[in-house]
Amino acid sequence: MLVSGKWVENWQPVQNADEHGRFLRQVSSFRNWITPDGRAGPTGTGGFKAEAGRYRLYVALICPWASRTLIARKLKRLEDILPITVVNPTLTDQGWSFGGYPGADDDPLFGASYMHQVYTQADPNFTGRATVPVLWDMKQNVMVNNESADILRMLDTAFEGLVPSDLRLYPDDLADQIDTLNAPIYDKLNNGVYRAGFASSQEAYDEAITGIFDTLDMLESLLQGDYLFGDRLTETDIRVFVTLIRFDAAYHGLFKTNRLRIADYPKLSAYMERILNLPGVIDTVNMDHITHGYYSIKALNPLGIRPTGTWAYRKAAGRSAGGVKGQWFIVGDTNEG
Numbered sequence: 001m002l003v004s005g006k007w008v009e010n011w012q013p014v015q016n017a018d019e020h021g022r023f024l025r026q027v028s029s030f031r032n033w034i035t036p037d038g039r040a041g042p043t044g045t046g047g048f049k050a051e052a053g054r055y056r057l058y059v060a061l062i063c064p065w066a067s068r069t070l071i072a073r074k075l076k077r078l079e080d081i082l083p084i085t086v087v088n089p090t091l092t093d094q095g096w097s098f099g100g101y102p103g104a105d106d107d108p109l110f111g112a113s114y115m116h117q118v119y120t121q122a123d124p125n126f127t128g129r130a131t132v133p134v135l136w137d138m139k140q141n142v143m144v145n146n147e148s149a150d151i152l153r154m155l156d157t158a159f160e161g162l163v164p165s166d167l168r169l170y171p172d173d174l175a176d177q178i179d180t181l182n183a184p185i186y187d188k189l190n191n192g193v194y195r196a197g198f199a200s201s202q203e204a205y206d207e208a209i210t211g212i213f214d215t216l217d218m219l220e221s222l223l224q225g226d227y228l229f230g231d232r233l234t235e236t237d238i239r240v241f242v243t244l245i246r247f248d249a250a251y252h253g254l255f256k257t258n259r260l261r262i263a264d265y266p267k268l269s270a271y272m273e274r275i276l277n278l279p280g281v282i283d284t285v286n287m288d289h290i291t292h293g294y295y296s297i298k299a300l301n302p303l304g305i306r307p308t309g310t311w312a313y314r315k316a317a318g319r320s321a322g323g324v325k326g327q328w329f330i331v332g333d334t335n336e337g
């Protein structure tokens with residue numbers, strides 16, 4: 001992590017724990033919002049007007065938080081006006097790095113080797129982990145925001161004047177219900193899998209596992225229509241999807257979330273495939289980055305060996321013979337093909 005702008009090596013996520021061995025996630029520190037007219041958003045300062053080509057999104061394809069923002073960018077059809085830079089899938093001793101791995105990019109703005117160098121461009125005295133996603137303002141050369149929940153929400157409305165869309169991921173009439181459902185999903189599922197994986201006590205692991213499977217059971221019974229709120233896709237579905245799509249391939253093995261697989265939940269499996277088949281979503285799901293990235297987390301898997309089942313899962317995410325023609329589908333964790 002960075003301490004007063006200097007990189008401190010060999011920090012591992014398991015080191016961020018409370019007295020019971022529970023993994024603690026860092027709170028994001030850049031919280032400005034892009035808005036249609038540049039007025040300040042719910043947090044931070046103003047000055048970030050929606051303009052085509054002005055901003056850049058730094059992401060990791062392994063990362064569920066970054067993937068939320070990537071899916072919103074696709075579904076809101078913002079690809080042409082909001083470019084992205086993809087980091088390599090493995091977290092090095094210096095955090096996220098740029099370039100070299102298939103599907104990853106060099107840093108086009110600073111020629112940085114590591115993401116922490118982008119953070120010190122934003123704040124030469126920054127202290128904290130250099131996380132993704134990062135939303136960068138290429139006009140003022142400052143970091144706008146590094147909190148995916150904010151970015152997901154601002155992409156829903158900020159660029160409406162430039163690229164109008166009928167899709168509302170956070171519609172007014174569902175706002176309260178979305179906020180209410182997001183809270184346990186974040187705590188017990190999205191972050192719950194990390195709390196299981198990075199637990200440093202049996203008690204913390206057991207607690208995380210209970211939360212994860214209680215939440216999956218709850219979602220399985222809640223799902224009546226196509227999406228969690230009936231026939232309308234919302235940001236809550238995106239938040240759930242990014243964890244579901246990584247679950248059987250990575251969390252089940254590496255994070256020991258192995259009581260059940262998503263493949264064992266019929267409604268959740270169908271729901272995950274439904275979202276995977278929305279236009280553009282498949283482009284945000286790179287199973288190679290996901291399995292390679294997670295299974296190279298040294299603290300959990302020192303030798304970086306990838307279980308075979310995850311490869312079959314990766315192939316299954318591609319176009320193949322079964323299912324509905326032209327649709328993406330998940331086969332589950334068979335070792336075939």
Ligand SMILES: N[C@@H](CCC(=O)N[C@@H](CS)C(=O)NCC(=O)O)C(=O)O
Pocket residue numbers: 013025026027028060062063064065066091095096129130131132133146147148149
């Ligand atoms: N609250 C942040 C969390 C982002 C986050 O933790 N990202 C992870 C990757 S999935 C990261 O960049 N970790 C870098 C590190 O641990 O050094 C958000 O949702 O945007």
